[in-house]
Amino acid sequence: MTPTVALTVARYACLVLPLAALAAAALPGSAALAALRPGAPVPDPAQRRRRYGAALLSFVAAATGVAALDTVAQWLGWWSYAPVDAAWRGLPVDLWLGWALLWGPVPVLAHRVLRTPVALLLLLWLDLMAMPRLDPLVELGPHWRLGELAGIVAVALPAQLLGRWTARDRRLHPRALLQLVTFTGTALWLIPTTAFTYGDGSWDHLWRLPSPALPLLVQLMALVSVPALAAMREFAVRGHGTPYPWDPPKRLVTTGPYAYLANPMQLSASLLLLVLAVGAASATLAVAAVAAVAFSAALAAPHERADLDGRFGPAWRAYRTQVRDWVPRLRPLPQPAATVWLDRDCGPCTAVTRRLLDRQPANLVVAAAADHPEVLWRARYTGPDGHHARGTAAVARALEHTHLGWAYLGWLLLLPPVAWLAQQLTDAFIAAPHPARAQAAAARP
Structure with missing residues (x-):
């Protein structure tokens, strides 16, 4: 077999075989397969979509x-590739896609018969067997097995946990964190790197910015990301879901950033790409950011609205008459009132109470902690949906009811x-936990 033919065969095998495995893994639970088996239960459409x-x-x-692994x-010399067409930064696209299929959806679709440890061991064995046989497409370095192990631990394992937890609707907060890592890596590394590779701009241009400019750019990106991070947290904490369309919140979320804006995550992502485009001097990335906004407004938004209308009906329609997609309100939208309980006999708490009242909070009752039926040792926030927050988190929740600027701080x-650090500093230097006096006195024998 000539080297050219060997390269072609290897590339076809790297894509065709994972695609065949994907098709085989996707068959169980499909409506078509159930129809071919008399007496077999027809899979639930919602469960099938989620899977x-x-x-x-x-x-x-x-x-x-x-x-990222490649x-x-x-860079470390674990492996390299023969020069071929249709490659992304030297990585053959068919090998990239086949690798991603095997490390991601194939074991996830087979999760009922293939447990995570078995799947990972099988993937590691398959890679160890296949990589030496991909010569001359893949040239292995002396420590390539270390790279395979690193890939299984750092790439395949998180991809499997994310997919399996999402398919089974388990471990909400860890899977939301993995989603955040995935979306951040895709939006802030993969997309910009692709734009720099096939368009203009570069990471080098970004790193070579003058010393005052680069830290300011990083701080600006951190500030721009706050609404998106807060919105994602709101989905998990109060909506019991995630931003992913096939893993959505089970409750309509109208609090946090959503009390001011309908699309906080999309707005933050677009602004982050624009800031990064300016720092890297990339018109291509700027066009990608604008295209993302256009896609969200023209294609994704109608589907999202239809889905939310179908799931939440009048409540969602009433919400959407009061908030806009891309321009935030200055004051939170009207909705049922929450309550924050603050100790009126504590100096710092009294100052917080006075400043909150000076800002005329909307949909918020500021009550005395001594009037709470329990003995409160820290400030307490209770939302109309039953959500609770304590200490500095309670004050942060109260700030959401004042004005967009203070809500951002919240x-x-x-x-x-930040919440952990703020609570530690408050306990150490401002006001240590203490019982509200009236209740504490009443509780004594």
């Missing part, structure tokens, strides 16, 4: 992860690392 949606999500996670592998304070 296939989970497989698609795992493919995105695996594809982004494989691209970049590291070529969203920042609610992000997990």
Whole structure:
């Protein structure tokens, strides 16, 4: 077999075989297969959509992860490729897609018969057997097995957990975190890198910015990302779902950033790409950001509206008459009132109470902690949906009821690392946890 023929055969095998495995894994649970088996139950359409949606999500996670792994592998000399057409930064596209299919959707679709540890061991064995046989397409370095192990742990494992948890609707917060990592990697690394590779701009241009400019750019990107992060947290904490269309919130979310804007995540993502485009001097990436807005407005929005209208009906329609897609309100939309309980006998708490009232909070009752039926040791926030927050998180929730600027500060304070740090600093330097005095006195024997 000539080298050219060997390359062609290897490339076809890298894509055709994973596609065949995908088709085989997708058959169980399909309506067509159930129809061919008399007496077999017809799969529930919603469960089938969720299963296939989970497989698609795992493919995105695996594809982004494989691209990142390959970049590291070529830099460390784990492996490289023969020069071929249809390659992404040297990585043959058919090998990339086949690898992503095997590490993502194929085991996810077969999750009922293939447990995660078995799937990962099988994938590792398959890679160890296949990689040496892909010569001359793949040229292996002396430590290529280390790269395979790193890929299984850092790419295949997260892709499998994300897909399997999504398919089974389990472990909401960890899968939301994995979604965040996937979407961040895709939007802020894979898409910009592709734009720089086939258009203009570069990461080098970004890193070579003058010392004052680069830190400011990073801080600006961090600030722009806050509404998206807060919105994703709101989906998980109060909506019991995620932003992924096949894993949506089970409750209509109209709090947090959604009290001001209908599309906080899309707005943040578009602004992040634009800021990155300016820093990297990439008109191609700027066009991609504008195209993302156009896609969201023209294609994704009608489908999303139809889905939300079907699931939430009049409540969603009433909400959408009061908020816009891309331009936020200055004050939160009217909705049932929440309550924040603050200690009137605590100096810092009294100052917070006064400043909240000065800003005329909407949909918020500011009550004395001593009047709460329980003995409160920290500030308490209770939403109309039963959501609770304590300490600095309660104050952050109260800020959401005032004005867009203060609400933004509240969203920042609610992000997990910031929330933990803010609570520790408050306990140490401002006001340690203490019982509301009237209740504490009443509780004594």
